[in-house]
Amino acid sequence: MTETALLAYGDRQYTRAELDALTSGMATILEQRGVRTGDRVALMSSNRPEFVVAMQAIWRLGAAVVLLSTSWKRAEVDHALALTTPSHAVGDNPVLAEAMPMLDLDSPVTPGRREFDTPAPGSDALFVFSSGTTGMPKAVRHTHGGFAAAVAHWRAALGLTPNDRMQILTPPSHILGLLNIATAFDAGAWIRLHPRFDVETMLRHIEADRITIEMAVAPIALALAAHPRLEDYDLSSLRYVVWCATPVTRSVADEVTRRAGVTWVTAYGASELPVITCNVLDGAELDTVGRAVPGVRLRITSPETGEPVPIGDDGEIWVSSPSAMAGYLPDDATESAFVDGWYRTGDVGHLDADGWLRITDRSKEMIKVRGFQVAPAEIEAVLHGHSAVADCAVFGVPDPVSGEAIVAAVSRCGAVESDELTGLVADSLASYKRPSRVVFVEEIPRLPSGKVLRRVLKDRVMSDSAKSEAI
Known part of the structure; x- marks a missing residue:
């Protein structure tokens, strides 16, 4: 009897046995490179089958995965590596390869068959990154037992079964993308991976693959609502679409439901x-x-x-x-x-x-852009590096596409325009951290302690914007 495929990527299909064999082969390569139980291994990869294989191989050796976003620039990667001190690296990204020796995911892997010890529930499994309000991103540490509990909770919440079919379009370095992959594997559900989001590709595969559960963050939901030919696609296989990471924009959700009948x-x-x-x-x-x-x-x-x-x-x-x-x-x-x-x-x-x-x-000051948490202080540190910036403060404002948009308020002590400052941030940080707007102000309001009065500044800037629009 032929084993049913579990994972698809482009024209390629993988059974669980094939993935297990590749995982054993990858684990052997990592072991030969010196990876041992308790080590930390940096993983910076696009959404592809080799990501899944590498992640499983690291875990089977009893090591922990340090997940790095492929959108990060060198300074962000250097910070993450200094914080987590991984001994080895795996990926498909030149930024990580420049920072430390890296096993390239495009290197050949000889399938194998090995038995592995089960990692202790209290041992480290995963480091993901979440920004705070006072500086560069913090590393969030999850144990094998804790992440297994998250998978069990998500599987039960979604009612996920081996009969379900999903596609993953969100980055695997983000907790949502990783959780969806791990939960689908746990349930024996079929999944298709995509290297990036494209609304036409998503709709085509819902129809062709008979997808039963679709994950959507705000930009995906908005793209569905705005699609001129949404009604042309057969979406009847969908049990529901999950809106994650940002609050629901009710008008967008209702428009998709009206046009396509999905819940x-x-x-x-x-x-x-x-x-x-x-x-x-x-x-x-x-x-x-x-x-x-x-x-x-x-x-x-x-x-x-x-x-x-x-x-x-x-x-x-x-x-x-x-x-x-x-x-x-x-x-x-x-x-x-x-x-x-x-x-x-x-x-x-x-x-x-x-x-x-x-x-x-x-109650915290972090900004949530497309599900990613952005620390104002991280962007402010870059802006303060410009000689014409006397002071600055960064905050978020509601945005129907991203959940929140980033606004930088800048007090100048020299000649500089907004495009130059947004370009400075874009050169230093991931694209989702780039301010969508720079406003120039006389001063940044602060307490005697030096703390920025962000809400006062935000209200002032929003009020000035409303007056300008009215004029």
């Missing part, structure tokens, strides 16, 4: 805690992010006292879950993230009497 499900998670809530799969309440998945507890607390607030009142969202991160690197960033085992999300919202969670604001 939506919302979900909520973070790099530090991948699965928090998910909506019901039939008749989702799109103005909420759903209820806590089984095994996850929610608490809404007063920002001032940390005590629970009454049902219906806004407060900071705290979460307790076996899938919570084991901590940050640097370690000193971990203590403030937890209170008695509860993870402080930095999100503000409220629970109703039936357990539905609604998110209303952010």
Whole structure:
């Protein structure tokens, strides 16, 4: 009996046995290069089968994967490597190859057959990166047991079975892309990988591959709603589309439903805690992010006292879950993230009497662009490097495509134009960190302590913009 394919990429199909054989072969190569239990291995790869093979091979050797975004520039990669100190590297990206010796994923792998010890649940499995508000990205550390709990939660929330078919268009270095790949493999569901997002490719493969579950962040949802020939595609195989990473834009979701008949499900998670809530799969309440998945507890607390607030009142969202991160690197960033085992999300919202969670604001200053968290201080550090910048502050504003758009407010002490400053950021940081707008101000409002009054600045800039548009 011929084994059914489990993974597709372009015209190539892979069975589980073929992937296991390639994983054994890759593990042997890494072992020969010196990878041992407890090591950390940097992985910087596009979304391709070799990424999956490399990730599994690293884990089977008892090592941890340090996931680097392929959109990062050299300074960002250098920071991540200094923070996590990996001993080895694997990938398909020249930036990583320049930074340290790298096993190229295009190198041939001889399939093998090996047995491996199961990693201890408490051992490190994964480092992903999540920006804070005070500097460069922090490394989020997940153990094998914690990530396995996240996979179990996601599989149950999605009702995922071996009969499901998915395609992955989001980067595997982002927690959502990785979680989708790992959960599909755990459930025995069929998946197709794509190197990048393209709406025509996505729609064509929903129809041709009979995709049952589609993942969508805001740019994907907007592309669907704006597609001039959406009705021409047969999307009847879809059970639902999951809107992740940013709040649902109801008008966009409703337009896709009206034109294509597909239904939506919302979900909520973070790099530090991948699965928090998910909506019901039939008749989702799109103005909420759903209820806590089984095994996850929610608490809404007063920002001032940390005590629970009454049902219906806004407060900071705290979460307790076996899938919570084991901590940050640097370690000193971990203590403030937890209170008695509860993870402080930095999100503000409220629970109703039936357990539905609604998110209303952010208490942290990070900006969320297309699901990626961006630290204002990281961009500010680049802008301060320009001799004509006297002071600056960066903040996010609502954006229907990206969730939030980045605005840089700059006080000048010399001649410089906005294009030069956005270009400076683009040369130093990933493209999603580039300000969509630079505004020039007389001064940056600060407290006596030096802390930027971002909300005051944001309100001032937004008000000035509204006046200009009115004129």
